[in-house]
Amino acid sequence: MITPDDLRAIAAWSRDLTQPEFEEARRGVSFRIYGKGSNICHVGDRLESWTGVAEGLVKMSTTSKTGKSATLAGMRAGAWFGEGTVIKAEPRRYELVALRETRLALMRRSTFMWLFEHSAAFNRFLVHQFNERLAQFIAIAETDRTLDSTARLARNLAWLFNPTLYPGQDRTLVVSQEELGLLAGMSRQIANQGLAKLEALGLLEVGHGSVTIRDLERLARYEG
DNA sequence: GCATTAACAGCCG
DNA sequence: CGGCTGTTAATGC
Incomplete structure (x- = not known):
């Protein structure tokens, strides 16, 4: 289980939780390390955890039908992703690659769903994050070519x-x-x-x- | 023209 | 030393 200080350090959202919510989050998080250049997941994988970058650098990308890869987002330490996949319980729609040695924090789906059902602060964070990602993806659609x-x-x-x-x-x-x-x-x-x-x-x-x-x-x- | 890979010297931690 | 930077040369779409 992750220490309180470590969770606060890698998850800005955790700082706004109530004490019981924070403890619930803490119990559901574990770590996993990925080597430089390794694939964290492919399209279609069922990586069922909500995921945070504790250390390192991750690229989220898609591959078009013609085989061209396009970056959707780069994510450094402090980034959290995969909530869409967890909430909808569907396979990932993108690829994730560790651009350097990377340590990921994985939150169990049951913990994520508990926070989703019980924590106002957690939901506030999710809305802000969705909003920001949407703006990014719109920017891609508008200008990428x-x-x-x-x-x-x-x-x-x-x-x-x-x-x-x-x-x-x-x-x-x-x-x-x-x-x-x-x-x-x-x-x-x-x-x-x-x-x-x-x-x-x-x-x-x-x-x-x-x-x-x-x-x-x-x-x-x-x-x- | 603009991109890629390969190569290499030089610099920095 | 090992990794990163800055630059050039050869080559491709």
Whole structure:
């Protein structure tokens, strides 16, 4: 079972629960580690747990009929996902890949359903998260075909700093240019060029193995 | 033109 | 040292 401090650290939603709700959540969470590049699940898998990223970096993507892979969301430590699959008790509709060594927190379906039935705070969190994801997916539908590589990079980066999905995060993320390339669907070299462009515009600052956001609003809206 | 892979020197932790 | 960065060359759609 996860310690209270660890749960609070990796799950912003847990901080708003009542004491009994928090204890119920704590009892239902366990961990699992995935190696770099490993598949967490394929389309159609019945990964029945609600899932949080405790450490690492995960890509959620779909593959079109023509075989092209498109990123739906990048998720860093603190992200939680899979509620749609758990609530509807249906197979996953997307692929999940660990872009680096990743530790996932798995919440039993029964625990999730208990919180869903009993906790107002938990439901508030779910609504906010649904709302944010919907906005992201609408953005994909609107613009994905026309965006150049730099704009795709900008959007994928902005997701990782979404203040609703990651409340209280600072402006710096430890992430390599290769990982950003994997996330945004481009080679490391092109990710490198894109970062240089965005840095020149003052939207972010590139460090050695890290990125610091300077202007999240403009980064999220960047379209070339 | 814009992307990819391969290669490599240089830098950083 | 090992990993990451910045850059170039060769090549492909």
